[in-house]
């Protein structure tokens with residue numbers, strides 16, 4: 091086996107916790123939106139929305155921590171046998187995912203502020219996003235952007251997972267850096 095340098099344990103934990111959260115958010119988001127579209131309301135739809143908002147807002151808060159970690163610590167260097175172009179493509183994809191992991195929840199939060207539908211788990215309200223007025227047309231636009239960003243993020247995540255599996259099967263040391 092090739093010698094590898096892993097990401098620090100806290101960074102790896104944050105990666106897998108957030109992966110689980112985002113992989114929950116996407117199907118829950120699609121499910122609740124399809125129920126709303128079909129005008130199916132009730133305790134299940136309410137619960138899906140509450141969980142989606144609570145987990146989504148937590149992703150936004152954790153992204154602040156993740157960006158601080160990313161800036162303060164340097165990622166372990168790629169093994170030398172990984173071509174330079176592939177390294178740059180991987181970095182580009184990672185940066186794009188960071189951007190979407192900030193923008194997607196921000197637009198969701200802005201949408202529920204404009205709607206307004208800030209109620210979440212246990213009947214608690216999320217804080218309203220500053221400078222966003224209550225306006226149903228604005229909310230509709232913000233939700234459309236939120237949905238488009240979430241779908242784009244899902245495509246990038248699918249590519250990211252495919253690349254991770256490829257590294258796992260090739261045993262080139264990249265997969266083991268994050269486990």
Ligand code: HEM
Nearest residue numbers: 115116119120123143146147149194195198199233237240
């Ligand atoms: C990384 C974080 C997030 C992801 C990946 C995500 C993903 C999604 C997805 C896939 C949908 C379905 C879109 C559609 O079918 O058009 C959706 C809808 C929705 N999301 Fe999120 N979401 C995130 C964060 C948030 C946050 C932070 C909030 C609010 C606090 C939120 C509120 C909503 C609402 C209210 C809808 C339904 C919009 C509608 O009915 O048109 N989301 N989300």
